[in-house]
Amino acid sequence: MNIPTIGAAGANVVNYARGYDFEYTNGMPIRYVGFPFPVAGQPRSVAHSYVFERNDVVTGKPMMQAIVDAWTKPLTEKEKISGKPPEARPEPRLLKADTEDNLQQLFKDMDWTDYNPIILPTEERVAAMLKGTSRKPDEVVKVINWPGGARAMTVEKVAVCAVMAGAKPAHFPLILAVSTAVPFGNSTSSMANMILVNGPVRNELKMNYGLNVMGPHSEVNSVVGRAYTLLSKTAGNLHSGKTTFSGLGSNIQYNNLCIAENEEALPAGWQPTHVLKGFKPADSIVTVGTGWSYISSVGEVQLHYPPQHLIRDYMRSLTGMGATVIMTPEVAGILKDAQGFSTKRDLSKWLAENVEKTVGSYWGNGVISTMYSSMAMQGLEPFASQRKQDPETMMKPLQAGQVNIVVAGQGQTTWFVTDFGVGRGTKVDDWK
């Protein structure tokens, strides 16, 4: 804009904006003022105090003095610099030789682990892992630009994390396919991911899609989910307080809800997730979803209250940005045989038509407000009309295409509702 412009951020992220974001994303040493946190959800009296009584958290000056100074104080020499940045810190391929214990400690000190012990990525182990794919070690799987830094994640770097996670070469193509979605969900709220595997690879690798599918009871589910976490920290460069600032974080980030669908137990007429997305049944597909909420049904289905009704009730608490219902084959069987849902799409349609929440509750969610309120105010539909309604008016926050049904587990009539949005999917065989 070529006029003096300053940025304003909450105290929770202002140092990121002035440091990491400046160096690796925008290159401009923007003068920021830092407001006390939180800004959202506060009464007007707090907003008044932030401006008239509180200090800028960056300079420590009274807020308005800091703002006026940022527009009027002459530029420093550093603020006039243009052109090439300083050389980035080199990352040699090999680390300095050390004892096993010291290396384990180093990996923790560098925040490269999930703080459980790792398998050290020796040259021999990484070379063995690379035999799990025909791809060349220096092939770039993805350039990671968020958080900034344009990090070129190669096949070898993925192999390093696969070794660290405890994976075997046979698991490597699946991990490579998953790595195309690195890093894991990162926001100031508790974003997380879900890794869903479909197709023959589930049986080839002996993934768990039956009893205790979501628990820590399968080597493959465990190491693939863990590899995604480790890649998010190493290649993704997600480090708490430096590039990630979630107030609570999410325990799902330890394993990223890595499951496979129980395709063999689907009721007749219910298709696997990847087939509904246009892939062939014989394709091995991994899909990475993103969301925040994860709610268990707790108990089993009751005769006097059909399962779709209780699923609907629980889904009212979701944000309305998307949904994935994960249910056992036994629930799916009841929905098909006793409740007449002949396909997954029938159930998705019914849920979209019957999940309702108040307009006030929908817009009362900070993520919805942050994402959609500006569009509502610009008159964009359906947000504009929704936002004008009385807060007690009931609305339907979901569309049928946003409601995914996944069948997994076995042996009980239980289910989870989540707000995970499921992407299109990646072919695992492409990474063999």
Next chain:
Amino acid sequence: MRTTDFRRPRTPVSPCTKRGYCVKRGRIEDTFTGGPRRVTDRHISEGKENVKNKRILTGITLTIAAALAFAGLAPLPAQQGKGASGPLITVLNPAIESKMVDRIPLSPRLDTLEGKTIYLVDISWGGPEAAYSVFEEIQSWFAQNIPSAKIVIKRKAGMYTQDDPALWKEIAKNGNAALVGISG
């Protein structure tokens, strides 16, 4: 009747106390009671056997401890502090070089805000009331302190991640300074 005098010092005087068993027949002083005790050939033989058994037991214990240490069941070197000895291992670096971006200088600052048009741009982070209410307070501050400045509050189009070239063009044309926020 003889009673034990526990105040009496129990100085070992018997040859039995040096090797753990008696090597000579005859009378010795009992190391516990302090009274006399008769040593026979049977005592000497049994004493030798007892000490031999103790040494075997000690040897077995030490051997098991050493085996456990080699098997990795003994306390790990990491538990004994950093710098523990062990073979050196070379491993691959999992980190990837992050590239910094080209530097862009800031626009020159203003000498004064008197008579200037200042845009406050709400990116809608946290909803429509979050930054907007703060910006209205900033507007109020200017009305009281620099009334000649014109404050224009605008909401950026689209989500916070989306660009809004039309607004940037408007600000470049009509504005003298801007504040954009508030992220959090």
